[in-house]
Amino acid sequence: MYDIDYHRVLEASDTAPDEFTDWSVTHMGLTRLPYKGEGEKVGVLDTGCDTEHPDLIDVETRDMITGGIPVITQQMNGHGTFVTGQIVASMYNKQGVTGAAPMATALHARVLYGNALDYYRRHMDSDLAMAIRMCVDDGCGVINMSLGGPDRSPVMVSAVSYAVDHGVILVAAAGNERMMGSPYASYPAAYTQVISVASANSHDLPAWFSTQGIAGLAPEEQPEVAIASHNYYWGCLPGAMYGRMTGTSMASPMLAAVALLWRQARQSQNNMPEGEGVTRGFRSWLRRVSDDTNLNGWDAELGFGTLLLSSDECDTFGAAAPE
Secondary structure: OOEEOOOOOOEEEOOOOOOOOOHHHHHHOHHHOOOOOOOOEEEEEEOOOOOOOOOOOOOEEEEOOOOOOOHHHHHHOOHHHHHHHHHHOOOOOOOOOOOOOOOOEEEEEEOOOOOHHHHHOOOHHHHHHHHHHHHHHOOOOEEEEOEEEOOOOHHHHHHHHHHHHOOOEEEEEOOOOOOOOOOOOOEOOOOOOOEEEEEEOOOOOEOOOOOOOOOOOOHHHOOOEEEEOOOOEEEEEOOOEEEEEOOHHHHHHHHHHHHHHHHHHHHHOOOOOOOOHHHHHHHHHHHHHEEOOOOOOOEOOOEOOEEOOOHHHHHOOOOOOOO
16 A cells, blocks of 8 residues: 655645745755756656646656546545646746756656555556566656555566666655654665655754654654655646645755756766765765754754755765765
């Protein structure tokens, strides 16, 4: 069983206010980078995307759910639209929000209904694994999965390995179970080849909802890096609407966008690794630049810290780690 990880939409509007719409992008330091994701492609595995939204008209979509459901049910759930917009919302239409990697392209694969129907589905692991392989074969360099469940799946282990072996960076939400029995291992975030993303608050300390890892697991099976947000992220909602949401579901796509920028930088510098070296290189870079904001060293709440790029780190963004 998988489920999406998000809290309710706190506010919705037909316009997005200027205040705080790009708070996280600015807070991480991404506005100082020359990279916008050009030439890169992200696969978003989620609940579907409203491709008629004015900020998302260039997004490709595929339906991975056998049998499908009425379109209205898909459109009523804004999770996938919101997540996709965080990464690639257009910077050219001069309205709404702008994604953290707005010049990247996106393939959105609907793998979840986003409602109670997901609890009764069979073959969910197979659908998700098939979507991962499709994104890899379609040229995606990064795959975001703002979803999770408690079970480890052999078919997913195989698909994850297939992606990483082909040089694809996999990013997943750590989960929002802190108040419901955390610590907790949420898959796919807990797979060792997937980068698990926690949430920090606006003070760069652990968010009250962000899942804490289980003591004794390897660091790669727990939250590895945190993304900070100011109260709630602003993003796209179906029907040309905008709103604000929070959760590790919203932190994960921000890191996926950073992965796209990192890939573009490495490509431009002609120092892109090959195969599994791509994930290894990105993971090494994350550990090097993450800020230990709660002064615990590595821990099961923020992992190696909150992603905050200094001016020097922006100047050397994408550079290979020193030997």
